[in-house]
Amino acid sequence: MADTTVSAQPGWIILRSRARNSTMKTDTQTPPKSILALFFQLGGMVVPILLIWAWLVYSFAAQHIDSARQFTERGETTLATVVSKEYERKRTVDGEMFTLYLLDLRYETQAGEAISITQSVTVFEYNRIETGDTIDIIYLRDAPEIIEVTPGINAQRAMLLCVALAIVLALAICMTWVAARRAMDAIQARKLGTREEVALIEVRRKGLPILSRRVQLIWSESTGRAGQSMSRAKAKFGDFKPGDPLIVFHGDRRSWWAGDIGDRAP
Known part of the structure; x- marks a missing residue:
């Protein structure tokens, strides 16, 4: 909306227009957003x-399930002697330091084959x-150097990992339901809700003042x-x-600003 002032001077007329309610222009010029855009927003x-997390957890779980199956089907038990133990500090490609724990083990398979390996452990x-302990281990019959300490x-x-996978999937389902419900409420408010002009009270920081910039x-x-x-x-x-005017739509659960969800199509 604008105020127009007409002033006359000899021989010509000057029109002065002063824009007002610029924030309302932001409201009304926002095109209606799709339900998918609102869902992600x-x-x-x-x-x-x-x-993505669920897929990663599933990948690790599948590896351990396959290993467990192999040790169940082809595993044999024997006694191993701990010859020595040591740990090494290593660096990842990202520069992060981690500790690798190692045991030097010596054992004999049921076929009489003597095996000496260095095994990483938790x-x-x-x-x-x-060092010097004798422990029970399981090795694979056709690959005796692969063991479970x-x-x-x-x-x-x-x-x-399967429990973690179930938790992540449950969270994904819950977040899908929550975001979809909010998006549907916003769409219904824009289509059918009461359209009202309200006054802005304040621009408030969200969350902790020190941490949040939104x-x-x-x-x-x-x-x-x-x-x-x-x-x-x-x-x-x-x-x-x-004091700036805003356009909002009243939904079932809350009101929605037209600048967020888009204005109603004329």
Whole structure:
């Protein structure tokens, strides 16, 4: 909306137009957003990340399940002597330091073959086993250098990873449902909800002031209820100030700012 002032000077007319309610232009010029765009904007972006995590967990679980199956089908038990133990500090390609725990073992297969290997173990196994100990191990009949220092460890790891996989998938399903419900509510509010012009109360920082750099628009509705926009970087709301008019749509659960979900098609 604009105020137009007409002033006359000899021989010509000057029209002065002063723009007003620039924030409302931002509201009304925002095209309607699709349900998919709103889904990702309202938390759905987490779902692909969770699914990637689920795929990684599944990959590790499948490896341990396969190893557990091999030791169950082709594993043989024997006694191994711990000749020595040591650990090494190594660096990953990213520059992160990690510790590799090693046991030097000597054992004999049921076929009489003497085997000496250096086996990497977990820190718990490393601390539990001392040099000179005799421990039970399981080796593969057709590959006796492949062993389990703790019998059944692959099955235990597979079980833990399957539990982790179930948790990640459950989170992905929950986030899908939450984001889809929010997106549907926003779409329904834009299509069927009451369209109201409200006044901006403040631009409020979201989360902890020290950690968060995102802000929200806070407004007051005719019902007395306070509404809030989606959070954005502070620079996105740099031109907003208290008292500016905003267009909102009333949904079943909350109100939605037209600048977030798009204005209703005329």
